Amino acid sequence: MHELPDTVAVDVVLLPPGPIMDLAIGANRTLLAGNPGGGIRLDNEGCLPHISVAMFPAKREDLPAITANVDRVARRCSPMALTIDAVAKHRVNTGETVSVFHILRPEIIQLFHKTIMNAVKPYQAPPAGPEMFAGEASAASVDCLLRFPKTSAYERYSPHITLGFGDLPELIPGIDFPIRFEATKAAVCRLGNHCTCRRILAEFDLGAGVLAGHGRTVRR
Template sequence: MHELPDTVAVDLVLLPPGPIMDMALSANRTLLAGNPGGGIRLDSENCIPHISVAMLPVRREVIPEIAAKVARIAGQCSPMTLTIDAVAKHRGGTGETVCVFHILRSEIIQLFHKAVMSAVEPYAAPGAGPEVFLGEASGPSVDCLNRFRKTSAYERYSPHITLGFGDLPELIPGLDFPVRFEVTGGAVCHLGAHCTCRRVLSGFELGARAAPARGRPGRR
């Protein structure tokens, strides 16, 4: 198991079901075919497609407490039906085009995001740098982590699944939007380069009121 630094860049995420994971992995492979040097190479173990809910740097020793709080919130929330309505594109911190599956911000995911953010914000550690990530991290990744509350939370929250660098067509053969799917759980993850989920630190289930947060050893 990789040893955690004293302060850890964590992402509290929802994990899409297998078919949506496969869609994201396929889209990522398409992007990499046109941009082999693209810095995001998704897979199901070490760079996991995900929907970020809250992102922040925290002290290593408080991660179990955070995981327990998020698990309790998740236990009071039923599985979520979410909808991907488009491939969206924006400029990343390095100026490259980033493609994502845009997810409609339903009331249930917005409420979950607000509850999780409110629960974990008091644990935020100040002044985090690249050392809090798993592996190397650029300045834009550090900035994204430290500024998540200001730029991406509450009224600015925009759920999505990051697919990678490059330019995907808005209409993908064999894929008809909207795509609806059900999310039943998520994880607390250690972030890597480009704010990718590199390692699962703890998992949780939606609606599992009596179930404690479950841990899983991570791998590089």
């Protein structure tokens, strides 16, 4: 098991199903072809496509309580019917363009986000710098983590799957929008550089009822 620092950069996420993971990884490869140094290389193991729900620094000793709270919320939430309606782009503080799959925000995901944010709020720890992250992390990554509650939460919450750095065409061969899918899994992840999901700490099935223990802890 990987050793965790005293303070960990945490992301509670929804994990897309396999076909959506593959679409995101394929779009990421298109971006990397035009920008080989893009910094985000998605895959199915160490840099997972995901939909962030709540991002925050947490004390290592609070992770079991955080996992239990996320488990409790996930068990009470039905699988979510979601829709990717477009490629969206925005500029980050470094001036670079980031492309994402924009996801419509139905009431169920907004409620899940709000409930998770409220459940983990007591465990949000003071920041501890780049060492919170898995591997090296830029100052921009730390800033993104710390700004999440103010810039990306509650009424500002905008679900999406980050695809990488670069200007992805809005029309992609082989991809027809809208893309509808069902999200059935949530996870607590450790963040890496650019707020990528580098490691699953615990994983849950939405609406699965009481699981053995509090979620399935995953050692990777």
